[in-house]
Amino acid sequence: MEPLISQIPIHRNSAQHKWVSCCSFCTFHRWIPILTWLPKYNFRWLQMDIIAGVTVGLTTVPQALAYAEVAGLPVQYGLYSAFMGGFMYCVLGTSKDVTLGPTAIMSLLCAFYIGGDPVYAVLLSFLCGLIQVSLALLRLGFLLDFISYPVIKGFTSAAAVTIGFGQIKSILGLKNIPHQFFLQVYYTFQKIPEARLGDVVLGVSCMLLLIVLMWMKSTLPPLSEEHTTHVRVAQKIVWSAATVRNALVVVGATVMVFSLESADQHYFTLTGKTSKGLPPFRPPAFSEITPNGTIVSFSDIVLDLGGGLAIIPLMGLLESIAISKAFGSQNNYRIDPNQEFFAIGITNIIGSFVSAYPVTGSFGRTAVNSQTGVCTPAGGVITGVIVLLSLAYLMPVFYYIPKASLAAVIICAVTPFVDYHQVIELWRVRKLDLLPFMVTFLVSLWEIQYGIVAGILVSGAMLLYHEARPKIKVTDHGFLLMELDSGLSFPATEHLSHVIYNNALQVSPPRSVVLNCQHVSRIDFTVVNELRNLLKQFRLQNVTLIFSGLKNSLLEVLNAADLPQLQHTESVEAAFESLLGHTHND
């Protein structure tokens, strides 16, 4: 089954729509994209959306339970976080494929800031949503432009390694393993002798089953008319089983464990007691009373959350935008980043009323959604209903889910993110970009929340270094010709001045210079000021500095600055002629 090309005219964030931005009806449509596609909704779309929604739901439930574990929260919080996204995104989203819910990376990030406290988690979701909606309203989406591809890849690879390795302890049935990655590696290996046989056998079996199902799906030959009905039915069964493999494995493991437990055979580490039923609908708590009676105020909680209030909203947006762009590109539609920000933000705000922790787009479930041929965001509603049904009726069963099976689900979900091909590709294309990648990767392994910051700083520094040290090609034509390869902004002033002094003014005799500015597109006051100094020095030493190829906008600035003896020619050749004439006249 091939992914369907989206047929719905999702509203686009294009310049063509500028003329409608003052029209309140269209603006309204823009903020509520469902208004655009719902009137055209038809039975075939409904069919496809139901199939996709159920399939994604069967992946969502086991993943949500497992990611709550990663976030350090009771498992039901995973499900609390997994249904609101489907409802909200159906109304507000601009991509048919994206499914919002708990994800591995967000769970890992949250784990650090909430310290296992659901009150913190829910309030974080509320604040995170507020920040995301503000970013959408202030149209600050461009901030994400400063996170480069190597930084994103470094971060997701490190997060996948951290999350994946963090589950090894569940596969081995180990307890009391510290959180920090390197300590975790050390203690996991040190405590291998304490591994519980039941957990190991179950965990490894689940992983093998998941891998085999994945492999079978990837090697299915494409269906064609030549195949008999039997072959086609068999292929569909394999494809379906492979697609809902997470649910199959967890259900299978749970049934087996349940029968063993009923027979009083306790070989496995179980999920254990969870609270029953749907979460209450109420605003998040803005303060907390600790068991020993002291009140933690709102400002204390905000201080504790600290940098998380910057990193979690941004990472949430980044993850979701990256996913929606990837699937938009694959299925040939464009998303509206600001509207996506808005949808995620509202989901987090409303989510906090049903005890959710911060959510974002999930790569794995979005892929399942797309592959099962979802046609509109309405698929999310079906997924949400399945999660709600699980919460209402299945919670007593979740007691028996073996932790090792959830660990197997997580490990198989995050493995594709460890992308060693990227390292080879970076090495081949531009070795310099390995630096931000490696810095992000290594710092993320150390402390996941600082990795992305370190990566942004390194790539920002590389950017600024180029600004500060533009290449200046100096050639000798009797006079010196200096060619600037790019912009000329204030950090480059010192460097330019240094090159000109050393080559033209501090030699004996001093030399005239033609400064070819054809690639220079802007100039600032600091540069103008230094040019004034330089022109003065050239005059003092009785030589000439001629600018050539200046754009009109730059020439205006230089003229406004009233530089003494500013000489400019259209082309380098004209500058040469002018200099030769000057010499002949001497």
Next chain:
Amino acid sequence: MEPLISQIPIHRNSAQHKWVSCCSFCTFHRWIPILTWLPKYNFRWLQMDIIAGVTVGLTTVPQALAYAEVAGLPVQYGLYSAFMGGFMYCVLGTSKDVTLGPTAIMSLLCAFYIGGDPVYAVLLSFLCGLIQVSLALLRLGFLLDFISYPVIKGFTSAAAVTIGFGQIKSILGLKNIPHQFFLQVYYTFQKIPEARLGDVVLGVSCMLLLIVLMWMKSTLPPLSEEHTTHVRVAQKIVWSAATVRNALVVVGATVMVFSLESADQHYFTLTGKTSKGLPPFRPPAFSEITPNGTIVSFSDIVLDLGGGLAIIPLMGLLESIAISKAFGSQNNYRIDPNQEFFAIGITNIIGSFVSAYPVTGSFGRTAVNSQTGVCTPAGGVITGVIVLLSLAYLMPVFYYIPKASLAAVIICAVTPFVDYHQVIELWRVRKLDLLPFMVTFLVSLWEIQYGIVAGILVSGAMLLYHEARPKIKVTDHGFLLMELDSGLSFPATEHLSHVIYNNALQVSPPRSVVLNCQHVSRIDFTVVNELRNLLKQFRLQNVTLIFSGLKNSLLEVLNAADLPQLQHTESVEAAFESLLGHTHND
């Protein structure tokens, strides 16, 4: 008397000298510039250096006393800080004019971090020196390139306003005025009724005298052979009096006050008791015992100094480098910024052994030094000796210096830094640069130490904004021609992609595009990745994307990335022909 052109071959930081950097003897000369000029020292230079040194000394003593007051320290600390610079800079400096010592801006900055505690001040000097020497050894001088001219001007203007206004209270003889600028303005005006008549009369008289002397000096006609000896002697007297005006005014005021005090007439606020004699030579204290007996450890002090350990070393370097460059440009020599860093750093480290607080180059005293015709940094030694003599023999007299006279000295010293011409110039040349100027100015008025940080952030953001949003000129030639005006680095990826999608791919029918990259000088992995996506979309929609004018280095990167169907032509015309051929063939 005209400023002399420096005749000493001060060692230069030039590429020509690269070949000697491995030669230990030359490297040694480079680190100890005195070795270069001392062998050529002659009697005429000595004469000029003595005259300049004495003149600068007579300015240094009153200013040092006054600036200690600004730093919130006992007045003798100003003198402790004022002599080591002369000795060290004589050996290590690369500019003949610069005089190191306490300055108004550094004193104001220190005041905030040391809270009036000399132990903190001296330790700050030591740490500041260490940081400056490290910057010199690591050759990190380029960091200063990121402080743009408008930011520097905004900062110095605000500092001058703050310092100047801060002295009004001394002129008025007011007490208990808060430090914060806006509160200071409020309370100074509110308390005007409490002004002491004696202080006001003395302060205003001193200011008037200083202004008249400055004005006389600036209006002196140039000396020529036609003038009689009498005229020339008279002019020299006026010039000398005007040059040492600070000392004249303070000495005059002190003598008057002393005679009145001896007659038991107490009209003035006096400097009061100071400790006698030279400071001991000993390492700075690395911890402190408070009056109530608790020990403040080294790490506590470092934590208290906090951001001061970044801002004070950098501002010190910035101030001194700006001054030495300005006078180097005026007197036709080049300084070596890294060696300057080294000289200032060593001065601060050794200074801390004689109880100095952080020093840097002083604009006012450097100007006096240059104008009196100093020939080598040896002038600083004479200045240092004068300060030491004052410390040894004059301290009892300093008791009688009226504070209002020192305030007048400071106000006249900082007024030239309030540079409203710059605002007009910025408005005329590039209005956008008023933004970092105003932000720096206003934040500096609020809290001086954050102003420079705010300015750097604003100008950095402006720089990055240009990186993220390069201008793309789109013209229609049957096909679309898109011209990039400058670099193409990762923050611009989204924008480029957005423009191409909206103009070429989301219109019906889709259009082919020629992307003119002749002004693009570098490219990174994020951009390459997006180009891959774009090429895929163009192929899907059956239109063409042709690159033109790519530099070889860029073409290599794109080829390494193995982009599908990458098409490149040397010129835009060739791209047009290729597209036309393509259309005809269809």
